Structure formats: structure tokens, C-alpha cells
Amino acid sequence: MSNNKPRLILFNNLMFALTFIGAVVLVPLYGVLVGYQTEAYWIALLFWAWSGLSITAGYHRLWSHRTWQAHSSVQWILAIGGAMAMQNSILHWCADHRRHHKHVDDNDQDPYSAGRGFWFSHIGWMLRSYHPITPSTYNNVRDLQKNPVVMNQHNHYGKWVLATNVALPVLLGWLSGDILGMWLLASVLRLVLVHHGTFFINSLAHIWGRQPYNDQHSARDNGVLALLTFGEGYHNFHHSFESDYRNGIRWWDYDPTKWLIRALERFGLASGLRQVPRERIEAARLAMELKSSQRLLAEHATAQEWLEKLEAEYVALMARIQDYYGEQQRLLRLHKDELDRATRQRLNELRLALRQQRRLWLSLRAKAHSQVA
Structure with a gap:
């Protein structure tokens, strides 16, 4: 390894490699040799939606861009689901994301600049310490440092990760009579799907699609990616109007995150939904x-x-x-x-x-x- 390259982040490399191998090898192998219970499929689907929407509705639209306000109970649910998604704490994720929007496509300052290629923007930026934590890392999320839910999750992030990705699936597997099957579907496979769904927005959504609102940045609208990412695929719109709680603005645009936020508003659990004129x-x-x-x-x-x-x-x-x-x-x-x-x-x-x-x-x-x- 060249001395000029940032150091490898061992945990990230092992996590991404082992979960991916588990998803493409162990998950189908166990299905063929043993088979999965119906309960495992339903729990995996529930955890996929919970963790995925916690990133899109919570990490992204609630905390990074402050496009809506959530009741504290909803914030806790999204914070726990965000730990289940294993994409770092709310505080760190939002600091990176706000930096991405401020310096989009700047290869030096955008943490996952699409200008550095598909692999880098998709996953490579997390494999090495390209942006080590310094005293200024969290300067752009001082508002979030005043949020007790955000700081609890940040300070106890490892515990929440273990609780949601190990303890909870194992407990549910024990109750249903198949611990390993439950863990493989609800943790390993689900985690890989949520990871790469999110990562596609950083990579594919900056190289594949249309630019109907702005071509001063690389972000693109892509309906196919919206299907895989709970509505985040309308990325050209989002980078052009980041203060809007919606990504898909037309009634036929597939945006489950938008629908969830609207539903929460109707039940009095969300407020202040912001829309660009x-x-x-x-x-x-x-x-x-x-x-x-x-x-x-x-x-x-x-x-x-x-x-x-x-x-x-x-x-x-x-x-x-x-x-x-x-x-x-x-x-x-x-x-x-x-x-x-x-x-x-x-x-x-x-x-x-x-x-x-x-x-x-x-x-x-x-x-x-x-x-x-």
C-alpha cells in the first residue's frame, strides 16, 4: 500500500465484505439446505422498511435537511431504525451529508464526490480514512448537538447497533424456533439491501438519469432508483430544492418516504412540512x-x-x-x-x-x- 493512501478502516472493510458474502452465499445456501420460516420473511421485510425509512425520512429529510419536524416518539423510532441500518450515527451521517450538498462534486471537500468515480462514491469513500474526525468535523451540525435523541444515539451508537442487528433478530428467532434463519434474513440480507440501496443514491443517482431542474451538479432523477430507495431516486430535484420534504413531487412519483411523513402529519406526529414554491x-x-x-x-x-x-x-x-x-x-x-x-x-x-x-x-x-x- 502506498504511504500516501489514507489508512484502511478495518471495521468497515470487514463489515461490508462479510455481510455481502453472507448475503450471496450463506442466505441462499441456508434456504436450499434448511429453508426459512414465513415469520423470518415478514420480520426481514419489516426490518428492511424500518431501517430504510429511518435513513430516508429520518437521517436525510428530518435531520440533515430539516424539511419537517417529528414528535419525540417518532424521532426515537427513526433513531433506533437508523442504528439498525448501520450507516453511522445521525450526527456523523448528517455532517457528511451537509458537506456533500455544500461542496457537491468537489473532489477535495465532497466526502463522496461522484467526480472520483462510481466505486469511490458508492462505497470506496468508507473503506479508507479519507476524512478523519477532527475538532471541526461536527461544526455543521451544531443544531443537532442540542437534540437529546440524536446525542443519545451518537453516544451509545454501538449498543444500539448490537441491540437491533444481533439481540433483536436472535430473540425473534428464538421465539419462532429458528435463530440462524431469522438472523440471516433479518440482519445479513436486509443490511446488504439497505446499504447498497442508500449507496446507489451517492453513486448511480449521480451518473444515470435525467436533469430536468439543474445541470450545475451531477445529480440525476431516476425512477428506477426511486423504487429501490424509498423514493430517493429523484435526486436532481433534491439537489436543486433540498429544503423540500418531498423528492417525488408529482402524484405518480414513487416516494414512500413522502407518504410516510404525510401520514405522520395526519396523526399529529409530524409538522412543519416544507415545500418549495x-x-x-x-x-x-x-x-x-x-x-x-x-x-x-x-x-x-x-x-x-x-x-x-x-x-x-x-x-x-x-x-x-x-x-x-x-x-x-x-x-x-x-x-x-x-x-x-x-x-x-x-x-x-x-x-x-x-x-x-x-x-x-x-x-x-x-x-x-x-x-x-
Whole structure:
């Protein structure tokens, strides 16, 4: 090993290697030779959802980005599930993640920069001590250091890991009559699935997918990854609007983490769900659509006329967006007795005008692109 390379983190290397070997060798071998009880499958599924959602709803959207607020009972459930996921304590995970967002794609300061390649961003960054803990490591999570749930989990992280990944599966296995089978499914296989599901967001979600909102960073939207990561696959949206509690903003977007947070709000266990104003999201998408058209048409000297038309239509559509959402925000500030028929009609007219302007924009883009196809 070169003396210039950071030291290997022995625990991480052993954990990732042994759990992966266990998942691909021991889990199927035990299934063939012995077989698993139905209870083991259900417990493994429950633990997979619990630990996975504890990372996405808790570590990520609650504590890293503060996009919602949770009742203390919910925080405890997510903190324990986060220890079960074995991705370090809340405090350390959030410190790394906030640094990632602040310095995204910076190979020196982004802890898991996609610019250093798939392997590094997926798992390599955890195998060596690239960012050793120093007195300044937790400077960006001082708010979390005031949270008793976060600090309890941080100070007793090892105990929580053993309790959730060893003691609890063994106890449930003993009760069901198959300790080893329960542990292999509910701990080993489940842990590998949750690990690599999360790691795919750091790696694949920065190289595979679309960039409908911003191309100033490498993050991409990918519906396939959303299926594997409890809705975290809409990563271009997330890096563009990190203060939003949602990742999938359309009703058909698969985002179980968003659905869980909404459900908790209905039961009074969550509050302060933050959403980026719709006009900002639409403006970002529109700007990227114009940018992609400009790139395409700029390569064809004969398309200058189409480019000018598109830019003019972009200005018109942006004006419609500002008119409609500006009026919508104004109406939200009015009392119910002030919302007369004429006021509602005005908003409806603006909505229809915006819809028509969108159609014109899409039609014009399609025609312009067909000219250079």
C-alpha cells in the first residue's frame, strides 16, 4: 500500500465484505439446505422498511435537511431504525451529508464526490480514512448537538447497533424456533439491501438519469432508483430544492418516504412540512428545457429563427407563471369572506392562460427540434 493512501478502516472493510458474502452465499445456501420460516420473511421485510425509512425520512429529510419536524416518539423510532441500518450515527451521517450538498462534486471537500468515480462514491469513500474526525468535523451540525435523541444515539451508537442487528433478530428467532434463519434474513440480507440501496443514491443517482431542474451538479432523477430507495431516486430535484420534504413531487412519483411523513402529519406526529414554491420548480424546469433546446439548435446555423421564437416564448411563459402563482399566493392571504366570485374567476382565467401558454411552448419546442432531427 502506498504511504500516501489514507489508512484502511478495518471495521468497515470487514463489515461490508462479510455481510455481502453472507448475503450471496450463506442466505441462499441456508434456504436450499434448511429453508426459512414465513415469520423470518415478514420480520426481514419489516426490518428492511424500518431501517430504510429511518435513513430516508429520518437521517436525510428530518435531520440533515430539516424539511419537517417529528414528535419525540417518532424521532426515537427513526433513531433506533437508523442504528439498525448501520450507516453511522445521525450526527456523523448528517455532517457528511451537509458537506456533500455544500461542496457537491468537489473532489477535495465532497466526502463522496461522484467526480472520483462510481466505486469511490458508492462505497470506496468508507473503506479508507479519507476524512478523519477532527475538532471541526461536527461544526455543521451544531443544531443537532442540542437534540437529546440524536446525542443519545451518537453516544451509545454501538449498543444500539448490537441491540437491533444481533439481540433483536436472535430473540425473534428464538421465539419462532429458528435463530440462524431469522438472523440471516433479518440482519445479513436486509443490511446488504439497505446499504447498497442508500449507496446507489451517492453513486448511480449521480451518473444515470435525467436533469430536468439543474445541470450545475451531477445529480440525476431516476425512477428506477426511486423504487429501490424509498423514493430517493429523484435526486436532481433534491439537489436543486433540498429544503423540500418531498423528492417525488408529482402524484405518480414513487416516494414512500413522502407518504410516510404525510401520514405522520395526519396523526399529529409530524409538522412543519416544507415545500418549495411551485413557481420556483416550474421556472427551473422551464429554464432547463430552454437550455437543452439552445444546445441542440446552436449546432445548426439554419435554426436561428427557431431559437429566437423559443426564447420569446420562454419569456411569455415565465410571465404567465409569475402572474398565476403571484395571484394564487395573494388569494391564500385573503380571508374566506374576501374570496368573491370575481376573484376566483380571475384565478381560473390565469390558470387557463398558463395552461394554454404551456401548450404553445411544448408545441414550438417539438417543431423546432423536428427541424434539426
